Structure formats: structure tokens, C-alpha cells
Amino acid sequence: MGLTNSSVGVKAIASALEIQKQTSEDRVIALAGNPNVGKSTVFNALTGMNQHTGNWPGKTVTNAQGYCSGKQHSYVLVDIPGTYSLMAHSAEEEVARNFICFGEPDAVVVVCDATCLERNLNLVLQTIEITSQVIVCVNLMDEAKRKNIKINLPLLSKQLGVPVVGTIAQKKKTLDELLTALDQVTDGTLVCAPRLISYPTPIEDAIAILSPQLEELCEGRLNARWLALKLLDQDPSLMEELESYLGKDFLQNEEVTRAMTCAKQILEEQEIHQDRFKDMVVSTLVSTAEDIGCSAVTYEKEGYHAADRKIDHILTSKVTGYPIMLALLGVVFWLTITGANYPSQLLSTGLFWIEDRLTDFFLLIHAPDWLYGVLVLGVYRVLAWVVSVMLPPMAIFFPLFTLLEDVGYLPRIAYNLDKPFKRCCACGKQALTMCMGFGCNAAGIVGCRIIDSPRERLLAILTNNFVPCNGRFPTLITILTMFFVGCAGGIFSSVLCAVLLTGVIVFGILTTFLVTKLLSKTLLKGVPSSFTLELPPYRKPQIGKVIVRSIFDRTLFVLGRAVMVAAPAGMVIWLMANIMVGDTSLLNHCAQFLDPFARWMGLDGVILIAFILGFPANEIVIPIIIMAYMAQGSLLELDSLLALKDLFVANGWTWVTAISTMLFSLMHWPCSTTLLTIRKETGSYKWTLLAFLIPTAMGVGTCILFTSIARFFLK
Amino acid sequence: MNTSITLNHLKPGEKAVVKELLASGSMRRRFLDIGLIENTPVECLGRSPGGDPSAYLIRGAVIAIRSEDSEDILLRQ
Numbered sequence: 001m002g003l004t005n006s007s008v009g010v011k012a013i014a015s016a017l018e019i020q021k022q023t024s025e026d027r028v029i030a031l032a033g034n035p036n037v038g039k040s041t042v043f044n045a046l047t048g049m050n051q052h053t054g055n056w057p058g059k060t061v062t063n064a065q066g067y068c069s070g071k072q073h074s075y076v077l078v079d080i081p082g083t084y085s086l087m088a089h090s091a092e093e094e095v096a097r098n099f100i101c102f103g104e105p106d107a108v109v110v111v112c113d114a115t116c117l118e119r120n121l122n123l124v125l126q127t128i129e130i131t132s133q134v135i136v137c138v139n140l141m142d143e144a145k146r147k148n149i150k151i152n153l154p155l156l157s158k159q160l161g162v163p164v165v166g167t168i169a170q171k172k173k174t175l176d177e178l179l180t181a182l183d184q185v186t187d188g189t190l191v192c193a194p195r196l197i198s199y200p201t202p203i204e205d206a207i208a209i210l211s212p213q214l215e216e217l218c219e220g221r222l223n224a225r226w227l228a229l230k231l232l233d234q235d236p237s238l239m240e241e242l243e244s245y246l247g248k249d250f251l252q253n254e255e256v257t258r259a260m261t262c263a264k265q266i267l268e269e270q271e272i273h274q275d276r277f278k279d280m281v282v283s284t285l286v287s288t289a290e291d292i293g294c295s296a297v298t299y300e301k302e303g304y305h306a307a308d309r310k311i312d313h314i315l316t317s318k319v320t321g322y323p324i325m326l327a328l329l330g331v332v333f334w335l336t337i338t339g340a341n342y343p344s345q346l347l348s349t350g351l352f353w354i355e356d357r358l359t360d361f362f363l364l365i366h367a368p369d370w371l372y373g374v375l376v377l378g379v380y381r382v383l384a385w386v387v388s389v390m391l392p393p394m395a396i397f398f399p400l401f402t403l404l405e406d407v408g409y410l411p412r413i414a415y416n417l418d419k420p421f422k423r424c425c426a427c428g429k430q431a432l433t434m435c436m437g438f439g440c441n442a443a444g445i446v447g448c449r450i451i452d453s454p455r456e457r458l459l460a461i462l463t464n465n466f467v468p469c470n471g472r473f474p475t476l477i478t479i480l481t482m483f484f485v486g487c488a489g490g491i492f493s494s495v496l497c498a499v500l501l502t503g504v505i506v507f508g509i510l511t512t513f514l515v516t517k518l519l520s521k522t523l524l525k526g527v528p529s530s531f532t533l534e535l536p537p538y539r540k541p542q543i544g545k546v547i548v549r550s551i552f553d554r555t556l557f558v559l560g561r562a563v564m565v566a567a568p569a570g571m572v573i574w575l576m577a578n579i580m581v582g583d584t585s586l587l588n589h590c591a592q593f594l595d596p597f598a599r600w601m602g603l604d605g606v607i608l609i610a611f612i613l614g615f616p617a618n619e620i621v622i623p624i625i626i627m628a629y630m631a632q633g634s635l636l637e638l639d640s641l642l643a644l645k646d647l648f649v650a651n652g653w654t655w656v657t658a659i660s661t662m663l664f665s666l667m668h669w670p671c672s673t674t675l676l677t678i679r680k681e682t683g684s685y686k687w688t689l690l691a692f693l694i695p696t697a698m699g700v701g702t703c704i705l706f707t708s709i710a711r712f713f714l715k
Numbered sequence: 716m717n718t719s720i721t722l723n724h725l726k727p728g729e730k731a732v733v734k735e736l737l738a739s740g741s742m743r744r745r746f747l748d749i750g751l752i753e754n755t756p757v758e759c760l761g762r763s764p765g766g767d768p769s770a771y772l773i774r775g776a777v778i779a780i781r782s783e784d785s786e787d788i789l790l791r792q
Contacts, residue, residue: 084748084749085748087744116774116775117775118750118774118775119749119773119774119775119776122748122750275739278744278747279743279747282744282747282752283752283753286750286752287752289750290750290774305772305777308777312760312761312770312777316763316764316770317764318762318766321763321764415770415779416763416765418768418779418781419765419766419767419768422767422781530781530784531768531779531780531781532749532778532779532780532784533768533778533779534777534779535770535778535779536777
């Protein structure tokens with residue numbers, strides 16, 4: 001099957017770590033932490049760089065870098081993937097460990113969750129074993145306060161032997177202390193003396209034999225005690241890294257080998273074999289963390305999680321779990337459709353007013369017809385359509401979705417849907433990647449890295465396209481509104497539209513399940529792997545931040561991409577629609593060629609060619625259809641959805657055409673960006689081709705089936 | 716009171732203490748990572764709508780584990 005690590009792009013993240021300093025004075029700081037502790041929020045607050053953070057485990061899948069400066073120095077901050085441990089069980093952990101061990105950062109900041117400090121301390125302890133240049137940043141102090149959790153920071157610092165600062169990442173002021181600590185630690189004015197973790201006697205004895213030998217050879221490049229521990233552990237992935245970092249000869253050094261044999265003997269005498277050794281090491285770490293946690297943290301109220309449990313009970317119970325999920329989806333769509341309606345009209349009125357002025361201008365300067373056609377009727381009109389139709393729904397949908405994400409609802413979706421996904425031999429985390437796909441399928445595919453098993457990751461990648469991305473929503477909404485809701489407006493029709501749209505999405509999700517199941521029974525055979533998922537505490541969303549962030553990070557980014565594609569596409573399409581070959585246009589020739597096949601699917605040649613030309617971006621499908629129909633002689637002023645419907649009906653659209661178009665929009669080839677991303681993530685043309693073929697075949701098949709049935713009953 | 720059950724048999728609302736991890740390989744390490752060692756208290760918080768996985772309170776964090784994985788965790792009640 002070729003399902004190795006390297007073929008699914010895991011290695012790609014590991015190798016993509018290059019530090020770019022702005023000046024040679026920059027000091028390199030690694031930002032480590034458990035998943036979902038607000039690490040990226042700290043990163044953003046410090047660097048001001050926009051990097052999207054989500055309230056679900058494992059969001060940082062690539063290394064982000066940013067710059068910040070304290071009073072004394074400037075820093076390169078490297079946001080390494082969130083991990084529970086540095087023992088490298090997954091690609092992320094390997095990246096994190098390798099950077100802390102071999103990336104030679106000047107200091108490591110470990111971000112911890114104040115509401116769940118004890119578990120976070122495990123990572124802190126593992127980090128201070130590697131390097132003494134560690135600063136512990138206890139984040140989410142406000143959440144802890146709300147839950148009546150008291151943390152004695154000075155005591156914690158004393159117990160760990162490294163500086164500890166409490167922060168609320170949203171309040172930039174609280175981060176000043178962190179910067180001061182960074183200055184002090186990297187200057188050496190504050191010398192850390194990390195707590196030594198004391199392991200059971202036989203392990204300590206073995207370390208005592210081995211570490212003096214290593215001390216000499218390391219020359220301070222690595223902590224000898226830690227290295228001794230790891231050599232005794234014999235973790236193959238680390239051995240490889242060590243060999244390339246320290247040189248081959250290092251481990252074959254005679255004295256080291258001799259000491260190793262001696263140390264191993266001590267362990268063997270106590271019957272401490274490899275597995276038991278690992279267990280003992282981890283248990284020591286966990287119980288040390290427990291000790292420290294018990295002394296430094298006080299819970300003033302017993303049921304400090306009570307509110308969360310109550311919410312969880314409602315959101316994930318047998319009776320209400322699924323209905324609430326559906327209802328939330330519906331409400332999000334309803335708000336999007338209703339809210340977008342008015343600004344959309346306003347925008348389109350405004351933009352077409354500008355088109356009229358542009359027309360006046362072109363008439364005034366006596367511009368040639370073709371120039372006017374290409375620039376105004378081609379480029380401008382498609383742009384105007386894309387902006388007026390896409391911007392308002394996106395500006396509403398993205399913030400709403402980010403809000404759900406911020407509150408912490410998305411991991412609950414994964415929790416609720418794990419069972420059905422397991423039935424399809426896949427992983428509940430696929431639900432998270434599906435959610436990301438709503439925004440952009442390419443983003444969803446990158447997000448698939450949160451799935452550990454390569455087989456399950458591929459399943460998620462190959463089926464991600466069955467959730468419509470933001471570029472396809474406008475198509476679906478427009479068609480739904482025109483043909484099934486009526487353009488009259490009013491609350492009833494918007495609710496109906498939301499319900500229908502939810503139905504379309506649910507159909508897409510069911511298809512995801514079906515295809516996932518089919519794939520795991522055929523091409524990607526296998527049993528579901530294990531699954532642990534953290535359900536993070538609910539957080540109060542920062543509504544203002546969410547809106548700003550989702551508009552700038554997502555909305556404008558996606559819109560920008562759409563505009564970049566739409567402008568040249570508008571030109572090409574206008575040219576195709578207006579260059580005559582024989583007695584009809586080029587576009588028409590293509591459409592006529594595809595027409596018989598398209599009719600079989602319930603579409604027509606123009607619709608099919610629109611989808612094909614929409615390959616760079618799905619947003620332009622409807623504009624292409626409009627332009628093609630208009631070029632065929634209809635001289636309509638498209639100032640309302642009603643006029644648009646008239647145009648479509650005049651070109652032979654019925655409700656069957658409408659449904660087929662929606663089905664095909666839901667299920668056809670992924671856009672070019674998505675395919676490129678799939679190629680990059682899977683590292684294989686074969687899987688990329690499959691990612692193209694599977695949804696296309698499903699779409700063609702479903703359309704033909706639907707049309708045949710509909711025609712049979714209509715007869 | 717020396718009966719041992721496995722974690723998947725813990726009903727919502729029930730609490731117990733980890734006696735032994737039967738899991739091996741990557742699953743064992745993952746359990747250790749989330750702090751499941753001997754004598755760790757665990758509480759079952761609830762089950763997902765499909766009946767599986769279940770959510771457990773482990774060292775202050777809520778972790779969802781599937782039943783076929785949690786049956787490898789031996790408890791002392």
C-alpha cells in the first residue's frame with residue numbers, strides 16, 4: 001500500500017524547521033506546551049503575528065515563527081506542536097522533542113494550563129531534564145480564578161527550580177513578566193537550577209555509572225544525565241537523531257559502551273527490562289508532577305468542573321447529543337443566510353452602480369468594444385458577483401464557526417461522532433477535519449495531520465471534499481433560494497432555506513461515511529486504531545477577538561484568493577463566450593460538446609463547463625453559468641435573484657436541474673488548491689488522483705441516478 | 716473490597732483507582748502520557764450518544780477513550 005510515514009507527509013513536517021532570524025542578535029525561544037493550553041494565543045500576543053488558534057487538541061501542525069522583543073533582547077519565537085510528552089510517540093512529539101534537544105534554542109518556554117496544572121507538569125519535568133534554560137508560563141490564570149483554583153507560583157518556581165510566571169494571554173500586560181524572565185534567563189542573570197527527578201535506586205545507579213562518561217564527550221551540548229537516561233531507554237527514533245547530532249563515533253566510544261554494559265547489568269539484575277524501565281521512568285515523572293501539583297495548587301471548591309459537566313451532559317447525551325448538533329448547524333446556516341441577505345443586496349447594488357459608471361467612462365473615452373467587454377463585462381462583473389455573493393455570508397459564517405470552536409464545542413462533535421466513524425473503521429477526529437473543511441477543504445486536509453494513524457488520515461483526506469467549502473456555499477444557497485424557497489424573503493423562507501441547506505450538508509456527511517466505509521473495506525483495509533481525545537474545558541469566547549480574527553485571518557484570505565482567481569477567469573470566460581468559431585462562440589462549442597453527457601446527469605453543457613472552468617476556485621461556477629447564458633442572447637439586467645431565476649428558467653432549468661447542480665456542487669473534483677495540498681500531504685500522485693476520481697465518480701453517479709429516478713416519476 | 720474491574724465497566728458517575736495497565740505498545744505509552752499510572756483516581760463522566768467512547772476525568776482533564784482501549788485498564792474499587 002505504500003502507507004509508510006514518509007508517504008503521508010509526516011516527515012515533511014519534521015524536516016521543515018528552519019529558524020529565520022531577523023538579526024544575528026535574535027535569541028531563539030521554543031514555545032512548548034500541552035495541546036490546547038492557549039499556547040498559540042501566547043504566541044500571537046507576543047508576536048502580533050496572526051496564526052489561527054483553535055480550542056481543540058493538536059492545532060499547531062506546522063512550526064510557526066514570530067518575532068518579539070523584551071527590554072533587553074529581541075527573540076525569534078518558535079511555536080512547536082503541542083504535546084503531552086517528549087517521548088516521541090507521534091510526529092508532533094518528535095518535532096517538539098527534536099527542536100528542544102537539538103535545535104539549540106536559547107531558552108524554552110513551557111506554556112501550562114492553570115486549570116489542569118498537574119498534568120501539564122509532566123511536560124515541564126521532561127523539559128527541565130533536557131535543558132536548564134526553561135521558563136514555565138502558567139496560562140489561563142483567569143479561567144483558574146473563575147474555577148476557584150489557587151496556584152502558588154513562587155512555591156511552584158521553588159519546587160521546579162526554574163522561573164514561573166502566571167499569564168492571561170489575552171491581556172498583553174501579563175506577558176511583560178514573561179519577557180522580563182526571558183531577558184534574565186537568556187542573559188544568565190537568573191540562573192536556573194532545575195529540580196532533579198529522582199528515579200528508583202537501580203535506575204539512579206545505572207545513570208551514575210553512565211553519565212560521567214557522557215559528560216566529557218558531550219562538551220555541554222547535551223545534558224549528560226538526560227542522555228544517560230535516554231541511552232538506557234534505547235528509543236530507536238531518538239537513537240537515530242542522536243547519531244546524526246553527535247556523530248556516529250559517539251555511541252561506539254569504547255568507554256561509553258563499557259559503561260552501558262555495566263549500567264544495563266545493574267538494571268537486568270533487578271529485572272528491569274526495556275518496558276519496565278519505560279514504565280518506571282514515566283511513573284516517576286507522573287508522581288513527581290502529582291507531588292508538586294498537590295503542594296502548589298489548591299482547589300477551593302470541590303466541584304470546580306461542575307458547570308462543564310452539566311453542559312457536557314446536554315451536548316453529548318444520548319437523547320440530545322445529535323439533535324443539538326443538527327440544530328446548531330441549522331442555526332448557523334440560518335443566521336448566515338438571513339444576515340447575509342441584506343448586505344449582499346446592498347453590495348451588489350453598489351457594485352453594479354459602479355459598473356454603470358465604468359460603462360459611462362468607457363463610452364466617454366470611446367474605448368473599443370472588446371476592451372470594454374473584457375474588462376467590464378468579463379473581469380469586473382465576475383469580481384462584483386464573487387464579492388457581493390461571497391463576502392457577506394463568509395463574514396457571518398466564519399465568526400459564528402470560530403465562536404463554536406473557541407467555546408470548545410468542536411471536540412464534542414468528534415466525541416459524538418466517533419462511534420459512527422469507528423463503524424466505518426475511521427477515527428472521530430475526522431469530524432474535526434470535516435469541520436475545518438466547511439471553511440476551506442485545503443485547510444481541512446492540512447488539518448488531517450491531527451489524526452495519528454496514517455490509514456485513517458488518508459481516509460479523512462480522501463473524503464474531506466464531501467463537505468462543501470465556503471466557495472461552494474454561495475452556489476448552494478443561491479440555487480436553494482431561487483428554486484425552493486422563493487425570493488419573497490421573510491422569516492419562513494429563510495428558515496426553510498437553512499433547513500434545506502442543512503439537509504444538503506447532512507447528505508454530504510452521510511456520503512462521507514459511505515465512502516469512508518467503502519474505502520476501508522477495499523483500498524485502505526484496516527481496523528480502527530486506538531483513540532484518545534481530550535475534551536477541553538469550555539471557555540468564554542472572546543467575541544470581539546473572534547470577529548476580528550476570523551474576518552482578517554479567514555474571510556479576507558479566502559476572499560482574496562477567490563478574487564485573484566476570479567479576475568483572470570472572468571477574462572478567459574468572457575473571451576470564450578465572445579470569440580466566435582463558425583457561427584457560435586467557443587464557450588458554446590465546448591458546452592455543446594459536453595451537452596449530451598451533461599443532460600444525462602440532469603445538467604446542461606454550460607453547467608458542466610462552468611464546473612470544469614471553476615477548477616481553480618468553486619466560487620466562479622455561478623458567474624460562468626450566468627455569463628454563458630447571457631452571451632447566448634438573453635439581455636437581462638441581473639439586479640435581483642428573481643431576474644437570475646428567470647434567466648436560468650429561460651435556459652431550461654427545472655427543479656431537477658437545480659438539485660442535480662447542487663448534488664454535483666457537493667460532489668465533484670476538489671479545487672486546484674485542495675489537490676495541490678493533497679499532493680503535498682500524501683506525497684503521492686496516486687492518492688491525489690484518487691482524491692480527484694472518488695468525489696467525481698460519486699457526483700456523476702449520484703446525479704445520473706437522481707435524474708433517472710426523477711424523470712421516471714415525471715413521465 | 717478487592718474486586719477488580721476494567722475501566723470500560725465503570726458506569727457514569729462511578730469512581731475508582733487504577734490498579735494496573737494491561738495495554739502494551741503505543742496505547743500503553745499514551746495512557747502513561749495522560750497520567751494513568753498505578754493508584755491514579757479516575758471517574759467516568761458519561762458516554763457519547765452512540766454509547767462509546769466514554770469520557771473520563773483523569774488528573775483534572777476530561778479524556779474520551781473507546782471501550783476496546785479502556786478494557787485494558789484494570790481498576791480497584
